[in-house]
Amino acid sequence: MESLTRDHFFNGKIVLNQPASGYRFSIDAVILSHLACPAPGETVLDLGTGCGVIPVMLAFRHPEIRVIGVEIQPSLSRLARRNVADNCLSDRVQIVDKDIGKLLLADIGGPVDWVVTNPPYRKRGSGRINTDSQRAVARHEIKTDLDTVLRTARRMLRKSGRFSIIYPSVRSIDLLTAMRSTGIEPKYLTMIHAKPAFPARLVLVTGIKGGRPGLDVGPPLCLYHEDGTYTRALESMFSGLTD
Template sequence: MQPLTHDRFFNGNIILNQPKSGYRFSIDAVILAHLAGPAPGETVLDLGTGCGVIAIMLAFRHADIQVIGIEIQPELASLARQNVADNRMTDRIRIMGKDMIDLSPTDIGGPVDLVVTNPPYRKRESGRINPDNQRALARHELAIDLESLLLTARRLLRKSGRITIIYPSARAVDLMAAMRATGLEPKTMTLIHASAASSARLVAITGIKGGRPGLETGPPLTLYRMDGAYTRAVEAMFSA
């Protein structure tokens, strides 16, 4: 295991151990955990959980849910389990070190209500592959591509279950087309801007398994103020 940093969030109520030089989570994960909105009593599946950040933030904010995190990289899966234990959430979060392509509903105790995922953004052949394996797998579609990920989500969701995914806005058409083609109808969309004056950088989309056509675009989310500090909306995502 490579050296770790020990970071605290939510006014010190959550501790997260992360690789010092490997893959570290970004603001994308925090946004996704905020926008997913699970209902009380639901079971949430986090595909590509990494160090467990999204699963832990969801469980912290929503006391009445169960979360299952799936991670293909053994070192990150082990780290996620450590983070779950350090935050005393082993009764509510289960981490599985497994390739999501091989998952069946039986493996996770039956279909889930909600899938969340912050998948690799770049196609296998686009751009330079990072020499760090953790970062490479997180950024490029090396272990799984978008269509395979969505088919996995559909297979593991209950009827009318939901998926919330965050993705580059430049690939929003690719994402929505793939969602519709795999039976996960896009229903709500949030455009995410670095600043009020900039074009959207990311998009968060929630789809429904077997849903009817009809997309609602919500208010945009702006990340930074003119002075470079987080906006109030983003600051609230880090508060207890």
């Protein structure tokens, strides 16, 4: 049986089971689940949900939404369902076992209002592939790639639906170009820095299906002060507070 850890977040209000070794979610998922702000009554789709951290955090923060997580790795989808159940969210969060590229509208009950994703960052063949299969699939474009994620998002979104992705800043041009060519127009961009004096490591982009051209660049998001302590923004993310 796989060894798990049981970690508490949001001041102990939610619990997340994760593999003790293997894929463990990163702060990227926490940031994305905080910066995506669906309206009451909306449905959110998380592509590549892993152990279900984004659906659980989104559903906790927004009690009037429905969330669907899609995961190709059976060991992680089982864990995602456990996390959903342990947090008493089974009435609003659904986990679907499916290859993202083969996902159908029938699998999720029709078009959604918002798609979020924290996809594999590294191109296949770039860098060393982790020997742990869960980590390898989560970090490298082995089972899916950016183009597949974007095409699937467009198919799953309703007209004028929103799409949010967190991605390495070094691949920003690849991301923005691919979004526009897929029919998801980039509308809002936030650069994410570890510390104020450090170059951005990540970028979060929100686009609209069929949106008009025009990109707003928001203020940078810094996660740590120079002394290594959390910024107020990061503290609010771990507390579970909404803006």
